[in-house]
């Protein structure tokens with residue numbers, strides 16, 4: 001690098017206009033406006049926002065040349081709470097790319113220490129940069145997708161005519177089976193599942209006890225869940241809670257694609273059930289499938305580290321994606337068991353971990 005550009009703690013009061021100008025330059029004004037709304041939700045409402053800085057910037061005079069954000073989050077590792085942070089939102093001004101700035105800002109974050117359970121689900125260049133800066137790889141993991149509207153799904157993929165026809169016939173039959181199967185599961189146990197406006201803090205202890213059954217997972221309490229899944233500026237999350245014998249048995253969050261999305265797939269960014277409780281998992285997923293089909297979404301995607309859940313999803317008609325998501329961790333020594341970097345079952349991780357989902361509609 002020919003110039004030394006310092007990594008600076010982001011101070012919203014001082015740097016917000018420069019960060020906005022940078023984002024508008026790199027991603028365009030419309031995206032910058034949407035991102036400004038998401039950023040406000042971090043600085044004004046996110047639990048843990050007092051654990052600053054929430055981002056670093058590369059400051060060239062008074063101009064922002066790049067940035068990396070952090071999401072403070074509590075992990076539960078073998079039942080013990082571990083304060084940690086996800087890295088997210090790495091972006092360098094194209095004028096400055098290729099000069100090592102991304103490595104500089106990621107390495108700076110890494111040098112501050114602490115448990116970094118991700119970047120998760122990142123782009124290939126971002127993954128390489130994290131590895132070069134001392135993050136370690138967790139075995140990659142694919143999403144699973146259920147096709148609900150074969151015609152729309154096939155049209156999006158722009159296949160050659162004959163392939164499109166064959167895919168449409170096969171997927172239409174599979175979608176019908178999956179929808180009927182989900183409806184039958186809901187008929188049998190659906191009265192235990194309720195769509196809720198907000199998560200209830202009275203359930204926090206139950207969610208914590210469930211989370212303790214996994215080797216490593218993010219703590220989910222009502223404060224976090226309501227911030228992430230009821231207050232997003234434009235993503236329309238739907239929340240389902242399952243009760244059994246008057247006690248919380250699990251929850252699931254799904255959302256349709258935001259208006260105008262290039263790929264209008266719905267996703268299940270989060271769920272929690274007791275480890276191995278596939279009856280509740282199936283019930284929650286089945287209700288999401290029924291609701292998503294009623295909302296006419298073309299497909300529904302989910303990611304889960306639990307092999308029993310993946311098997312359940314397969315029997316419900318979900319297909320494995322061919323492109324796995326990369327995932328890196330750092331500062332894990334003495335916290336995670338080394339074999340957990342290969343063993344997905346030790347984790348309960350989902351698409352909504354890290355910043356997965358937060359920026360959808362503002363990329």
Ligand SMILES: CC(C)(COP(=O)(O)OP(=O)(O)OC[C@H]1O[C@@H](n2cnc3c(N)ncnc32)[C@H](O)[C@@H]1OP(=O)(O)O)[C@@H](O)C(=O)NCCC(=O)NCCS
Nearest residue numbers: 090091092097098099100101102103104122123125126129
């Ligand atoms: C990816 C990005 C952050 C890289 O920024 P940068 O300052 O050019 O990266 P660096 O100069 O520090 O490069 C670090 C390494 O990544 C590699 N790299 C950078 N961009 C790359 C790309 N598009 N494809 C493959 N490798 C890439 C570099 O070759 C370098 O590796 P090397 O040291 O072995 O040569 C930047 O291109 C960017 O902002 N992209 C758009 C946003 C994005 O993809 N963010 C990640 C979201 S998860």
